[in-house]
Amino acid sequence: MPEGRRGEIPAGLFYDKEADSFLDSKSSRCYKLAYIGCQHIITTNCRASMTLDNLPVEIRNLYEVYEWRHASAILKDDFSAEWNDIIEVLRSFRLLRSDVRAPGGGKSPISLKIDGQFYRRGWVEKAFDTKMVIDGQPLDSPTHSIDCFKNQIGLEIEWNNKDPFFDRDLNNFRLLFDLRALSVGVIVTRCDELQEIFNQLGKGKSYGQSTTHLGKLLPKIQGGGGGGCPILVFGISKKLYVED
Numbered sequence: 001m002p003e004g005r006r007g008e009i010p011a012g013l014f015y016d017k018e019a020d021s022f023l024d025s026k027s028s029r030c031y032k033l034a035y036i037g038c039q040h041i042i043t044t045n046c047r048a049s050m051t052l053d054n055l056p057v058e059i060r061n062l063y064e065v066y067e068w069r070h071a072s073a074i075l076k077d078d079f080s081a082e083w084n085d086i087i088e089v090l091r092s093f094r095l096l097r098s099d100v101r102a103p104g105g106g107k108s109p110i111s112l113k114i115d116g117q118f119y120r121r122g123w124v125e126k127a128f129d130t131k132m133v134i135d136g137q138p139l140d141s142p143t144h145s146i147d148c149f150k151n152q153i154g155l156e157i158e159w160n161n162k163d164p165f166f167d168r169d170l171n172n173f174r175l176l177f178d179l180r181a182l183s184v185g186v187i188v189t190r191c192d193e194l195q196e197i198f199n200q201l202g203k204g205k206s207y208g209q210s211t212t213h214l215g216k217l218l219p220k221i222q223g224g225g226g227g228g229c230p231i232l233v234f235g236i237s238k239k240l241y242v243e244d
Helices: 057-062 071-078 080-092 109-120 164-178 192-200 214-222
Strands: 013-016 021-024 030-036 039-045 063-068 124-126 131-134 137-140 146-150 153-158 184-190 231-236
Touching (some): 057 063, 057 080, 071 231
Parallel strands (some): 184 231
Antiparallel strands (some): 013 021, 030 039
C-alpha cells in the first residue's frame, strides 16, 4: 500500500467518486479513507467493497472486476442476453501456458479465443460511420471498430497491445455513448500479477509496462477517459492460469 502521513494522500492513488474510494495505479487495489477530525488517513483495503453483487461468485473469484456508472446493473437489468453471454464466455475461459508461450505476430491466440466465443454467440466486429453537421455541412467524425458488439453493448479485449489502445477504446466508448449508439462499454485485459508468470516462462520482455494491463487502464478511466459511458472492466488473474 502506498505510504503517506496522516493528512496526506499518497502519490499514485486515483479517486473514484462513485465508490468514495481510491485506486492504487500500481497494484490496482482500492482503499478507503477514514476521517479523524479534519484529517484523513488511509486505513483499510476495500477491495471487497468493489465486488459486484450482480456477478456470480465464480466470476468474482477468477477476475478482478471494476465498474463505473452502474454498468453491471444496466447490463443485467436491460441487456440480460448480452450479460449472460459475457458471464458464460468469461466462465469458460482459461489462460493456457501454451497460449502464453505462443510466438508473437498478429492477434494473440488468447484474444482470438475470447473473440471467437463471442462471435459464436452472435456478437460481431462493428465499425460505425459517424458524422457531425456544422452549419449544414457534414463532417466525418471517425470512430474505431469495436472487437465485439451486440445490441448496443461493446466489448474490447486488450491482452497485449500498446497501452494507447486503452485511450482509443475509451474515447470510442465516450463518443458512441454520446451518440446513443452504445449503452455499456466492457474491457477485458490482464491483471498486473500475471507478470510473474510471464517472467517464469521467459516471456517477460514480451509483456512490458507499456502494454495493456489493469495498472495502465484504471487511471485512464479515473481521469475521465470514458466520459459518461458506463464501463465494466474484467482483469484476467492468476487463478485462470492452467499448465497445459
